[in-house]
Amino acid sequence: MKVRGNFLDFRGSKFFIGELAVQNGKIGSIKRFGEGTDPALPFILPGLIDAHVHIESTMVTPKYFAGHVVKFGTVGVVTDPHEISNVCGVEGFEYMYNEARNTPLGVYFGVPSCVPATPFESSGATFDADTINYIFENYDTVALSEMMNFPGVVNGVPDVMEKLQVARNHEKVIDGHAPALKGTDLKKYIGSGISTDHEAFTYDEAKEKIKSGMMIQIREGSAARNFEALHELISEYPEKVMFCTDDAHPDTLINGHIDRIVKMALDKGHSIFDILKAASFNAVKHYDLPVGSLRINDSADFIIVNNLTDFTVQKTILKGEDVYDLGKNLEIPISQNVVNRFEVDPINAEQLKLPDKNVPVKIIEALDGELITKSFTAKLPVIDNFLQTDTSQDILKIAVVNRYDQIPKVQVGFVKGFNLKNGAFASSIAHDSHNVICVGVNDHDMLMAINTLIAEQGGIGVCADQKMDLIPLPVGGLMANESIENMAVKYNELDQKVKELGSGFHAPFMTLAFMSLLVIPSLKIGDRGLFNVDKFDFVDLYEA
Template sequence: MMSSQGGFYNLDIKEYQELIQVPLGKVYADKIITNANLINVYTGKIQTGINVAIKNSRIAYVGTSSNMVGEATEVIDATGLYLAPGYIGPHEHTDFGANPIALTNEILPHGTTTILTDTTSITGALRAKGVQGMMDMTEHLPLKFFYCICAANPILPNIEGEECLTMEEFISFLNHPRAIAVSEIVAWVRALDLDETLLSKLAYARGINKRIEGHGAGCSPDTLNALVNVGITSCHESISAEDIHHRVSLGVHAMFRHGSILSDMEKLSKVITLDPEFDTRWLMMTPDWFSPRDILTKGYMKYLVEDAIKYGIPPVTAIQMATINAAQYMGVDQIIGGIGPSRFADILFLESPILPDPVKVMVNGEIVAENGKLLQELPLNLPKLSIENWRPGRVPTFAVTPEHFAVKATAADGENVKVPVVKIINRTITKLDYANLPVKSGQIMTEGEDILKISMVHISRNRLVSAFMKGYGASIGALASSTSHDHHAPFVIGNNDADMALAFNRLLEIGGGLVLVDGGVIRAECPMVIGGIMSDQDVGSLDRAQRVIEDYLIERGAHSGPLITMDFMAHTGVPFIRMTPSGLYDVRSKKILFS
């Protein structure tokens, strides 16, 4: 039997021999599912009256025979039900927010049985120790975890800190049996600028035939061609049917993103609904990332299949996009992705092809969930990855006081100074704006115009660097975070230096996460004790903690998704103005605007 997920590709000789003999009637099946309607993702057809025989953890036979049934064979009658393969998430960020075990408890009952997860966040938080921690905590889970290994974090080493993984560490992780791709290349500008450190890692990955995840947000046709030459094999950043068509036409596997950050299924589905002859084999679906609330209410991949069907994609096609297409892209279609001999018996029992939430979920030949509930919940046995394990660049070398947030002015008291500010446009996009701010006691003050200060640990670690932002909506004393993508340098926003110091120091005391302070009082906090970016609690507890903070912010005028906005404040991989450990940065001009 398979001893761990690292042995996905290996059969011991006894299991190998038994699989061969079951269809011949020489060895009896352990289980047989009878009278099923089979959603055959290989042919795109539905077959009726099908039996599926299982030996150990794998499917041994699919057809109409029953000559492999013995007295000890368990018979599962599937009359009236439809069998589909377990759903696959082909581009996920499960190294951030909810921990993988808590995530498994929530999404496995709704049919997601395999995930290909990025490791950029855990790498930025904990370096190699974080990647190993992720692999360790998912080793024996019923939900199969495969990995993308980060080649570039931080995105801009010259202003955000040194690379988190050495070439040797990168190579070691990429050769792990469950590592099948390189994490999305958010730092694609470095690749186009011929950065030898990054290209050396990508060249190695190409040399051992690993996938390279793309991040082609806003790319022109010429740039996208160049990125294909860099080596990208997929992209999840399409926001129109035209984007999907363009990527597929260049040989890039395209994903329909439909999650908490962006939900574009309705627009993207038109590439199929308006052109029924479009070849869908290169199409997949991903939430990219789901918030704790969306995990609890939407059930992960089944939600994407539901909405794909709602927007006109044929049900079998939608299921193919969530199963075999992803498995073939990942290069694991001989073990998952379809209901066929030799594949793991990851099988969903559906009431109808148009109702993708399963009534039963089978993993490795065992029924693990019924009617949306796990038969046995997994204990949260998690690694200890506290602040002592954080990447050194994230932890200041000094005790933070209110004075560290002062922004000194050269103008005289009573005058106004024009300063660049980062203006929030939506959850992920910002732009450059300016504000005229008053000078008092030799400092630039945050007064009027929806202005907040934003302060981050400097790249030197021996001070804070501060700038200004507008458009967040909520006028608050302080909100501190250690979860901002991708390098996770702790930062705090607010309009009161004393509150900001209290929030920042409390953030470090609790091991990272989120801390809200207003009027000198800690109003709420959400500990994320695994590297300061991941909760050690169940998804419901994480959701409740975050909702208290989010509700407080929205009551005070914050716009939709204020915590997602916080997470992207330092993400230099998206336009246009970002806070960095070196100061306020213009992604387009590649210049520090204020520090």
Template sequence: MKVDLLVQNGWVYRTYRQCFEKADIAVVGEKFYDVSPASCYEADLVVDAKEKYIIPGLIDIHMHMESSMIGPAEFSRAVLPWGVTTVVADPHEIANVFGIAGINRFMEEKTDLDIYYAIPSSVPAAGPDYETSGGVMGEEEVLKLLEDGRVICLGEVMNHRDLISPEDTKIKRMIDLCQTASRDIKIEGHCPSLTGRDLAAFIRAGVDADHTQQTPESVLEKTDLGMFLELQEKSLTHDVVAAVVSHELYENVALVTDDVMPDHLVTGHLNRILRLAVEQGMPAEKAVYCATLTPARRMGLHDRGMIAPGKQADFVILEDLVHFNPLAVYKSGVLYEATSNEEKTKYPDEFYQSVKCRLALESDFKLNRCKVKDGEAVVSVMQVQESGTRIRHVKRRIAVKDHCLCWQEAGLCLAVVYERYGKNGNVSYGLVENGLKQPGAAATTWSHDSHNLLVLGNSPKDMLLAQNRVVHMQGGYVTAREGAVTAFVSLPVGGILSDEGLYKLSESLGEVRREIEDMGYKNSNVIMSISTLTLLVSPELKLSDKGLFDTKDRQGIPLVDKYECEKGKG
């Protein structure tokens, strides 16, 4: 018997025993043909693995390409060299901008990477009563997308209040359509703060997976209630990994990326999450299992996830089990050779004309409608944390002078959201603590999930400059200081994507990141932290174009709780 490819002298991953053994791998066409200790096959091509480690291609079942600010073709070129051969993409960012037309455009792109899709379940994330989006997803769109075999799950269900409500709601109808489909459609969840009876009700409603930030306690509670856990970077703390390891929960866990920024993507993807899991105490053989077979099994991708006869011949040759940097990546039995994108990716003309909000005026940043002329105001403030996207809701007392809130004198930043789709012209305001410490501003249309135009700053002239530049660019990220633009990333495709190559994009975003950090903003990921000030499904207090909201109870929160006049003044 002559095979197409024979890989010899490698330490091959034995999936069910989660160990490595010396073996040879035979490939015919796109499938593994045989795996044996010493093969006797002739082959058209023989590769000496030189006693390196060979693992199945990595499978990322929860991620958003839009977080890398590139489309499918460029994303494929970016992640395959890192050993990622299959992903399940939830395109809810492009859906928030363009609806199903954006998803269809993604699915048209040809890629070497195998891309399966989730149906965005929450567009807009919190619902039209709470934010304005460009697109809307409902039952009609679900039925249409289910016709495509690449669609294998319903993306992260975020609106738990509608899900566990006794009323008939859109999300319940969407889940019902998926559960009664002619094939197995998984239901993915987003429940960072649910516990107890609410969590049980969420799971009873059909959602049996969660990818949000975990604690040791949530790992055990959710596992005991039957949830599958998808651990991203911010969940891979020593304590969380210890909970998984000590209770041997590997069958119930997959490693995922969720969001990877462009300037981080050039240094790794799911292989970096593998490395982090091992650094935090997960045995390497178990981490490989949780990045290959368990995600494949969760999504019903039974033709991949292990090196075995009949499975798809996706595999990675590694130097070691510490860094997880590939020496070679084989996709469907063929060595993948990275290529650069020399030309812009072309999108429909209307994708380049999606930012339709007005240019800001400097008067937009003067809060001069206070009910008292002079005195104090008790205000709700979004307090930025140094890690993650959680924003605490705190109260602060600040001065009022001549009917104006003195937010700058109080050491706060002002956040302003402009509705950008030309639907209603909404402008809303919030105050931010632990934002920029030095005078300046940042503005962006890459603001989750509805991607309206967000401006954050403590210098009105810089806020004006940054907002105007973003509008003129038709989307992106801009920083400004001392009356000048200091860095920018152009994202002209829907205000969220670049049509150029990753490396140029990465350099530009790196400059924006450094500018924000130099202005004193402290967070483990300053880009994501600013961009999720508008994420209404993340705790605790967030800002949309329709105002401030308590994200747990979905209650509108006034910027000013109460006023107190100076003595003798009204």
């Protein structure tokens, strides 16, 4: 294979016209014909890397994910399968690992560090230091994935420190997760060997972390979208940033992957040389990925794009093979494997009721485009001595049901931000333990939404006036064996139904899924109760 086009010389930040020859899956030669660019020729660029992604959040299995993202120039992803590991343990990790083996994509695995994310919730499995060591010894991995228990690191909690030591023993990168961490605590966190963070959501926070020695992964996913706040770092610290999606639903991925972030950076006026460091080179170097970087004798991994304005990917080449030719669909075999764990029986209406105690109650305040929440207290209407939702204040009920115990255990609280005027919506995607979570205006629609998901063994759904619309997710209650294109259509329909009920959130299902993640501030709800992340402890719903 020979390819002629415009190339980038990163040593001098210059362009040149040339021709690349592929031999036995490697780059055999690159001939230079002249300086500058030829507008009649495409650009030959390094393939794109997603530096941190949970494939399960795309709601499709790895084969369908891989077949989709290569069409947008992605040649590799660093993935943390902690979603399905929380549900199915090592069996879940093995499922993702084996499914990813025969895909047209470099899928590089981290070992989940926090299964469950905290000791304050119920999950389907636990990964201790021995489990992590077992996976490092038996599977090809590149990192210990995001250490979400940052209080455990800062305070030197023994079992947390044991996990970090296992990673160091295996000489693995240790990825971080430290929203709003700063000062002395940040230094302790980094001092434990943690080298990346994708949770920074302000420029000052990210800059402090970079100056303290961290790599920052600029995240642009479905609910968490931090590019606008952080993009200046691309030019200011081009060697210290990477791009990632973290959690992206089908309706986001249908419009692109890392190429979408590249286009955003180009629109902001950043240099293509700096952008490609963030979109490719830095991740390859940091994780020591076996991905070529357009040098002689490298693996022939590169993309062909029409120009540096539209940045439309025309071909994606992996190990010298054209895995996507524009306009052709990649055939992906359908997986027959299904792993799941759903033990809980249906709940009853009484379990959704909250008695009035004649005091204000704590309210979670969800924010559009953020995973963090705020909180406040409010007095709510009372009927028959039970607290009610109040749509005039945009205060709705939120419930979490433990799916791993047969006897239903339900926690109920209140949330502001979703702005539903009727009905309820629910999901078995509820980070990170993936219990069933539901927000609603009234108990009868919440009850139907929750029990339908239990009967289906997982999914996402919307219920209004006792009419239920559902997308089943039979693989772990997280994924379906369908293409991104099909899932995007179904997801958009459900998403629109939630918005028709009143929600103004950009991605209401994604925001809902993070209301139970007990490691991102400030007030969340898990299957054991209301949780103050700042205090890292449970709090009473009723204000004392």
